[in-house]
Amino acid sequence: MQEVQFIDQSAVLAQICQDWAKKPWLALDTEFIREKTYYPQLCLVQIGDTDQAVCIDTLAIEDLSPLWELLGQTHMLKVLHSASQDLEIFWHQTGQLPSPLFDTQIAASLMGLGDQISYAKLVDSLLNVQLDKSHTRTDWAKRPLDQGQLRYAADDVIYLARAYERLHDQLARAGRLDWLSEDFIALAHGKNYAPAPEAVWQRLKNLSQLRSRGELAIAQMLSAWREKTAMQANRPRRWILADEIIIDCARRPPKNSQALAQIRGLKPEQVERHGAAILAAISEAQAMPEQARPRLPERRHLTPAQESKVDVAMALLRHQAEHHGISTAGIASRKDVEQWVLGDAQSRLGHGWRHALAGSTIEQWLNGETSVRSTPTGLLIG
Secondary structure (H helix, E strand, O other): OOOEEEEOOHHHHHHHHHHHOOOOEEEEEEEEEOOOOOOOEEEEEEEEOOOOEEEEEOOOOOOOHHHHHHHOOOOOEEEEOOOHHHHHHHHHHHOOOOOOEEEHHHHHHHOOOOOOOOHHHHHHHHHOOOOOOOOOOOOOOOOOOOHHHHHHHHHHHHHHHHHHHHHHHHHHHOOOOOOOHHHHHHHOOHHHOOOOHHHHHHHOOOHHHOOOHHHHHHHHHHHHHHHHHHHHHOOOHHHHOOHHHHHHHHHOOOOOHHHHHOOOOOOHHHHHHHHHHHHHHHHHHHOOOHHHOOOOOOOOOOOHHHHHHHHHHHHHHHHHHHHHOOOHHHHOOHHHHHHHHOOOOOOHHHOHHHHHHHHHHHHHHHOOOOOEEEEOOEEEEO
C-alpha cells in the first residue's frame, strides 16, 4: 500500500514542495466544507503521483506560500478530476490558478467513458478498483483526522495519478493527446471563478416567471446586493435571501417594511436586519432608465426547415461520436448544433478537435458537398 505523508508544519511543507517541484506532473485534489459559508473553507490539499501521496493540513499551516508557488510552476502539469470546484478554491485563496492543467473527467469523454464521469466510476473503469466511500460525509475541518480519513483523502490522488497515466497512454495511442489543449486552457481562465454580482440574477430559480424589464431590473439589483452581502459576511447566499423571495419582490415590489414583512418565507429577523437595504435596492431598480434595464436572452425560434436541418445535424453528430468512440455530449450539445446550423461561429463545433471530428462533417452536408443515406447498419455519408 502506498505510503501517505501528513504535513502540518511549515518547515516540512517548504521542503516537500522543493522536492515535488522537480517532478514533471502531479495529481491534485482538495477537501473543503461550504455548508455555512459563501467561500469554501479549504481544509486539506492532497498531491501525489504513482510513487507517493501527501496530505497537507491547510488549517494548521499559516504560511502556504510554498504550496502556491509549487502549483504555479508552469513546467509541471497539474492533474485533477472535475477541476472546477478545486480551481475556484485556489482562485479565492491566491487570485491565481494552477497551470497547465489536465482534467481526467474531460479526457475520459474522449475515450468513450461517458460525459462527466465520476471519479469513483473512472477509477473502477480504468483500474478495476472500487473506492471506499465510508468517509464521503467527513467534516474535514475537525481535527485530528484519523488514518481512515487520511487514506480516503490520499486515495483521491493515488488512483488519480494511475488513472492519468492510463488515460495519457490511451489518448496518445489514439492520436488524441493534443485535442484537449483548448479545453484545458479555457478551464484555467480566472473569469470562470471570479464572483460577478451583477450577473448572478441570470441563475435565479424561476426567473422565467418575470416578464417585464422592470421586474428583471429588481431581480438583478436584489441579486447583486445579496451576492455582495453574502461575500462580505461569508455566508451562503440563501441565508441572506432565498431566490423565491427575490422573484416575489420583483413581481410584487413592496413599498415599505410592512409590505415587505408580508412576503412569504421572509423571516422577521431578515426584515429587521436587511429590510432597509432590500427596499433601497428595489427603489434603485425602479429608478433605472428603461434602456439600462436587463433583458432575458432572446430564445431562438427555429423555422420548421431549420429544425429539420438541426435534426439531421444531430444524427451526424451521433454518427461521428459512435464512430470515434466518444460520447455525443462530450463533443457538443444540441444548442451547439443549432448555433452551427445557423452559421454562428461561436459554436464549439467551429473550433479545434470538435470541428475536425464533427463540425466539418456537418458543415460539408450543410454546404451540399456530401449526402446522407440510411442503411440497415446506420448512416452512410458520402
